[in-house]
Amino acid sequence: MRLLLHICCGPCSLKVIDKIKEKVDCNIQGYYYNPNIHPKEEFARRLYSTSQACAKKGIALNLESEYDIKSWLEFNEKKGNRCEMCYRRRIEATAKFAAENGFTHFTTTLLVSPYQNHDLLIQICEEMAEKYGVKFYYDDFRAVYREGQKEAQSLGMYRQKYCGCVLSFSDYKARIEIKKKNNEKISNATLKNYQSIAAGLELEKEAQKKYLIKNKFARELVSWLLTIVAALVIAIIINTYVFRISQVSGISMRQTYQGGERVCMSRLPYIFGDPDRGDIIVFDSEMTDRTFLTDIKESFQYNVITQAVFKVAPPKKYYIKRIIAVEGDVIRLAEDGVYVNDEKVSENYVNPDENPLYPIPGADFEANDWLIALHEGVEVPEDHVFVMGDNRNHSTDSRMLGFVPENDILGKVFKVLG
Numbered sequence: 001m002r003l004l005l006h007i008c009c010g011p012c013s014l015k016v017i018d019k020i021k022e023k024v025d026c027n028i029q030g031y032y033y034n035p036n037i038h039p040k041e042e043f044a045r046r047l048y049s050t051s052q053a054c055a056k057k058g059i060a061l062n063l064e065s066e067y068d069i070k071s072w073l074e075f076n077e078k079k080g081n082r083c084e085m086c087y088r089r090r091i092e093a094t095a096k097f098a099a100e101n102g103f104t105h106f107t108t109t110l111l112v113s114p115y116q117n118h119d120l121l122i123q124i125c126e127e128m129a130e131k132y133g134v135k136f137y138y139d140d141f142r143a144v145y146r147e148g149q150k151e152a153q154s155l156g157m158y159r160q161k162y163c164g165c166v167l168s169f170s171d172y173k174a175r176i177e178i179k180k181k182n183n184e185k186i187s188n189a190t191l192k193n194y195q196s197i198a199a200g201l202e203l204e205k206e207a208q209k210k211y212l213i214k215n216k217f218a219r220e221l222v223s224w225l226l227t228i229v230a231a232l233v234i235a236i237i238i239n240t241y242v243f244r245i246s247q248v249s250g251i252s253m254r255q256t257y258q259g260g261e262r263v264c265m266s267r268l269p270y271i272f273g274d275p276d277r278g279d280i281i282v283f284d285s286e287m288t289d290r291t292f293l294t295d296i297k298e299s300f301q302y303n304v305i306t307q308a309v310f311k312v313a314p315p316k317k318y319y320i321k322r323i324i325a326v327e328g329d330v331i332r333l334a335e336d337g338v339y340v341n342d343e344k345v346s347e348n349y350v351n352p353d354e355n356p357l358y359p360i361p362g363a364d365f366e367a368n369d370w371l372i373a374l375h376e377g378v379e380v381p382e383d384h385v386f387v388m389g390d391n392r393n394h395s396t397d398s399r400m401l402g403f404v405p406e407n408d409i410l411g412k413v414f415k416v417l418g
């Protein structure tokens with residue numbers, strides 16, 4: 001049996017090596033791959049203690065000197081468990097190295113620590129064993145943790161005070177601060193130890209600070225851009241569906257709205273209900289079966305901002321008219337007025353000074369099939385309405401345009417702004 005032992009530091013490996021040797025007859029080699037250890041001085045200290053332990057126990061040591069602070073600085077705790085990432089990385093490298101170098105088994109000294117997630121370590125080791133086709137040697141080394149630490153102490157071996165990564169180092173520093181604030185006495189030797197570690201970290205701290213500043217700026221920028229895009233999307237949705245201001249031009253609704261008056265309109269009543277007779281609406285007179293994209297495009301071109309700042313006039317194709325008949329109604333225009341379902345419509349909104357001419361003033365009545373049909377009575381098709389202007393003799397409406405599809409209605413007019 002050839003066993004590759006991943007070693008995180010000298011003290012953790014001492015009794016683990018003894019325990020393996022006691023249990024199985026095997027050729028053990030050490031493997032130092034710990035890119036998580038920060039700062040570099042600490043990385044070197046643990047590597048040194050590892051080489052001391054291997055020499056003491058008479059095993060060879062394989063070394064990977066990769067040092068990587070970026071992965072830990074960039075690690076987002078919200079997206080996962082940093083220790084899992086850390087274990088995976090180290091154990092995968094160990095299993096791979098074992099497979100590529102003729103080892104039959106591998107294991108790790110991380111299993112000796114009562115502070116590590118033992119079950120997660122086992123799970124990852126088993127996964128990597130399967131992935132690389134090398135056996136995982138398991139033993140609960142935690143039983144010899146204290147003994148190992150004692151042996152390291154007796155050998156004067158360096159023993160670390162934090163797990164390893166820059167994040168665990170911050171926790172450790174915070175603990176020192178609390179100790180200081182509580183005026184606890186720390187021995188000179190301990191203080192010296194802390195100071196040397198802290199000095200080694202200065203460089204790292206600087207790097208971390210620069211990194212954080214750079215990232216803060218990028219985060220701010222992204223957050224501003226997202227806010228602007230979100231505001232734009234919300235404004236377009238509000239402008240298209242909830243609330244829109246438009247200006248009346250022309251005289252076709254003169255009895256009710258004067259040219260130049262501003263009106264509010266909303267599409268909500270027609271999202272949650274159907275158009276009603278008597279509703280005043282704005283619709284797209286081109287009647288090209290508007291789509292969502294048409295709405296968005298026109299919202300960009302014509303909205304409160306373009307109106308107020310750039311004085312953009314409403315598109316000429318937007319008509320304001322009154323709904324006279326809705327789907328299923330039979331509309332009929334007669335000499336004496338408008339009939340819906342054979343009932344004469346009371347139209348107190350039309351110009352009393354002019355006698356409304358039906359079907360249409362000046363039209364060649366005989367030559368127009370549509371007008372003939374209207375004279376005889378036509379049923380409004382599904383999802384359509386029949387509209388006319390209140391200033392009946394001066395309006396281009398369903399008498400010329402035909403039925404208006406509900407899809408082309410931009411909104412119900414509900415308030416005059418003046």
Ligand code: SF4
Pocket residue numbers: 036082083084086087163164165166167168
């Ligand atoms: S706390 Fe320890 S195990 Fe967890 S990420 Fe940091 S160094 Fe790795």
